[in-house]
Amino acid sequence: MAELISLREAIAGLIHDGDRVACEGFTHLIPFAAGHEIIRQKKRDLALVRMTPDIIYDQMIGMGVARELVFSWGGNPGVGSLHRFRDAIEKDWPAPLTVNERSHADLANAYAAGASGLPFAVMRGYVGNDLPKHNREIKSLTCPFTGEVLAAVPSVRPDVAVIHAQKADCKGNVLLWGIVGVQKEAVLAAKRAIVTVEEIVDALEAPRNAVILPHWVVSAVCLVPHGARPSYAEGYYGRDNKFYSDWDDISRDRETFLAWMNRHVMSTADFADYERSLVGAQSKQVSHG
Amino acid sequence: MAEPNYSADEMMTIAAARLLKNNMVCFVGIGLPSAASNLARLTHAPDIVLIYESGTIGTKPDVLPLSIGDGELSATADTVVSVPEMFRYWLQGGRIDIGFLGAAQIDRFANINTTVIGPYAKPKVRLPGAGGAPEIAGSAGEVFIVLRQGARTFVETLDFITSAGHLDGGDARKRAGLKGKGPSVVITDLGVLKPHPETRELELVALHPGNTKEQAIAVTGWKLRIANTLETTPPPTQAELETLRALHARTARAHGNAAA
Structure with a gap:
């Protein structure tokens, strides 16, 4: 039965060290805010599952959250390599990563x-x-x-599935649309499910056959506007392609990566605070660009 | 000879686009295949059905997607299905005419590698991995491959077979139980290669204008076979070039110059 709680409470209560965790999203609706909260709470030894690990998994791997990665395509789409993912596989940094690779x-x-x-x-x-x-x-x-x-x-049977969706209603029924990837399957395959949403509305008013996750298959619904940025949420905001290309420089070097993570994720209270910290950093960049 | 008014990459994309027909259903890989497929749609094949593995069917993007699941692909699609449905009903179900792939490495039988350079357990370079390619290469009616031809891409032995081409040649695909016909053409920045009808080894069948077979032989990691009749690709038309450049310009504007 879905509880409407804060993301901090959801991650603290539902994800335990050693869990098998699938944060899914196929380019669209990637649960960045939830990934950041997992990093902030210093979860350890997670077996991470995701078809397309991208920047958020690069961040989680680089910050030492994962012991294992189950995946089928690991890259920064349209930009190139995931440097933290490669550093973990090629050089065991920050820790060895067991790779369970599939198609x-x-x-x-x-x-x-x-x-x-x-x-x-x-x-x-x-x-x-x-x-x-x-x-x-x-x-x-x-x-x-x-x-x-x-x-x-x-089969993939995660302890916890984590996804981002456009809407939930007050009872915790969840609606998503656009490129829906494997999110429905991930939630139904998992023992527990955390869903962050753009907004909580009185009624979903969804067309028949829409992708809806009934409240009783979801453990927690957390209101996190922009929670999929820098990926996108159809109907809400577009993909921040510039961030994806900037990530190539931020993540290439271990020190630069750690400094960035410490400033924007570890030193911020939540996703809204993280977004404010980025605005400050961007205006600086613009002034000398 | 006067310098051509187009680049080798433009010729490659245009040559690849020309192979796609209006009545085809094409499963499109990101990057070069996506550029070629959309150029075909914007020129001679307006009704071609483009499918991306993110679930977008019949998509008509105005700009090239940076990722396989950009909002542009979803917003302009006839329908969007889940990823399991895409791979099960549409690809494995046998509804794809052409699987259009890129690659990091290719061998003489058009097997391709997008997984690792060096040993798997301790790779020199960790590439993104399989994605949808192995089952596209297996189940699509036939496969087109587009990649630049060079010493690092056209290799004698692959470090890893990610997606089956013609395996070790001859009727190996059929014996292995693969449903699709496999790679039928490889388009590069130098020319066009096709598998020999019996051995299934790639042969150079055409060169783009200005290139020589010696050039192609020099950058190929195996002893490249040349077809008895070596054709010359017609140069890009003004319309093809203008359409491709306008597409890249729109794409660069839309992505804040992140990709072109």
Whole structure:
């Protein structure tokens, strides 16, 4: 049953050290505010799951939150590498990171299997691919009806799913639209779910067949306007592409990265405070740009 | 010879766009494939169906997306489906004619690597990984690949096979049980390569204007085969160039010059 609580309370109460946590969002509606709060609260030894780890996972990995990463594409879209992700994999900094690498089709199916209460997903995939040589979780089975050999992969069953959505109502029913990725599956596959939202309204007034997560499958709903920035929330704000390209310089070097994180995340009280700290930093940049 | 009024990258994108037809359903990778696919849509193939793995079907972006899930793709799509649905019903379901991919490395049988340079456990360079590519390469009706041709990209042996091309050649794909026909063409900044009908080894079949086969041989990491009839790509038309440049200019403006 969804509780309408602060993000600080939700992360403190629902995410524990060692948990398997999926902060999902496929370019759109990425839960940045929740990721920051996980970093602020110094959660440790998390097994992070995400199809497309981008800047927020780069920040979480660089700040030592993760012991394991389950993923299928790790990069800064349109910009290049994730430097903290690469530093962890290539140089074990700040700590060794166990990599459990899959393909998109695999993880998409694995979330759907998790949401369906099944132990594994079956799909046509990985033929001629080197990943199964390095990831022993990727197996195959023979179709009992046709004899076709298919890939079998374990379902994703996170302890906690974390997503951002456009709206919730006062009861905690959640509505999202646009590119909805695997968020519904992630929430239904998880034991607990935290949803940050742009706004809380009296009634969702959603069309039939809209993507709605009923309040009774969500543990906590937290009001965090702009909580997906610098990614975007369709109907609310666009993607801050400049931040994505600026991140390349901020994150390239360990010292610069740590200084930035300490100033904007560790030294701020919440996401609104973080946004205020960025405005200050930006006006400085503009003055010498 | 006078300097051409276009760049090698522009020729590559235009040559790639020309291969896409108006009646095709194309699953589009980000970067060069996305530029070529949208150029095709804005020139000779206005009704081509472009699909991105973020779930956007029949999308008609006015500017090129920086990421695979930009708002522009969602806002201009016929419909947006979830990512599991995209991979299950639309790709695995066999509804894609062309999978259009880029790559970091390619070998003579058009297998591609987007995972690591160096050993997997201790990579020299950690690349982004598979994304949707392995199953696009497996399940799309056929696959087009676009990448720049150079010593670091056209290699004798891949460090990692992320997505199957023609495996070790011949009918290897069929024997392995792959549904799609696999890569049917590779477009580079130098020319065009196609798999030999029997061995499935890539052969240089066309050069873009001004390039020589010696150039292509020199930058290819294996002994590059040249087709008996080597064609020359017609140079870009004024309309193609203007459309491509306007698309890049709109894109740069929209992204605050973050990408062009």
